[in-house]
């Protein structure tokens with residue numbers, strides 16, 4: 194890892210969405226004697242085997258409740274003195290017609306607003322590492338996104354197929370760029386990554402994507418969960434490398450195909466401001 198980690202000191206890695214899919218694989222792969230691991234899921238029961246196999250501390254929070262994200266941050270801050278790598282990986286496709294407990298469109302809250310809040314609330318621990326990485330699991334689906342600061346919850350617009358999910362994943366890249374610009378002075382770097390079309394439980398909360406991911410033909414176009422986790426693991430291993438800052442990776446390749454909005458500084462700043470307001474940070 195490229196952080197200024199004193200000899201003999203363990204690196205601390207926090208992984209959300211560690212109860213299943215690529216997050217669980219990354220947790221098992223990154224665990225080891227030199228790593229203090231924290232795994233986060235929404236079901237304690239489902240997360241327990243991952244924690245047991247890796248020796249990680251485990252915490253639960255449902256990202257559709259921001260109060261649980263706040264409690265989660267308190268628990269993490271009490272449990273660790275520093276965070277070398279924060280992997281904001283929890284997420285998925287959700288029915289845009291539903292609302293979260295906080296009244297938001299779920300693709301927006303679970304994929305973006307909750308990790309935005311969590312990252313801010315553990316920021317002091319990222320600073321304490323004196324060189325840290327915030328790695329956001331995005332998606333090629335960002336290309337289908339459309340960030341409208343006046344309609345983040347899709348109340349006014351038609352939510353065309355995949356657009357709300359794509360918007361959430363586009364926000365992952367925009368948040369990455371927001372961190373890259375604002376927190377560089379504290380040596381907090383950030384990157385975003387598309388893992389590839391991994392045959393995980395992904396899409397189970399969305400009727401159409403779930404069907405697509407579980408049809409027999411899907412096997413021809415998906416990669417294995419291990420292959421999907423590989424870029425996340427590689428980037429986490431690189432850790433606080435300034436050359437990663439603000440970069441969106443498509444699997445292992447830097448500068449993946451991205452929505453033009455992802456580089457729109459006005460929109461990046463506007464999303465940051467709006468997200469801070471909506472989470473009570475501003």
Ligand SMILES: NC(=O)c1ccc[n+]([C@@H]2O[C@H](COP(=O)([O-])OP(=O)(O)OC[C@H]3O[C@@H](n4cnc5c(N)ncnc54)[C@H](OP(=O)(O)O)[C@@H]3O)[C@@H](O)[C@H]2O)c1
Nearest residue numbers: 210212213214215235255256283284332390391393394395
């Ligand atoms: N697989 C793909 O093809 C693909 C492609 C591009 C991007 N991605 C992204 O990769 C990330 C990981 O997905 P995956 O493929 O590993 O899917 P997965 O197997 O469904 O895992 C998703 C993880 O996120 C957690 N999660 C979902 N909703 C949550 C909520 N409301 N609160 C807290 N945690 C929640 C899940 O918890 P539970 O175990 O309790 O469900 C699980 O740990 C996601 O951000 C996804 O958008 C996946």
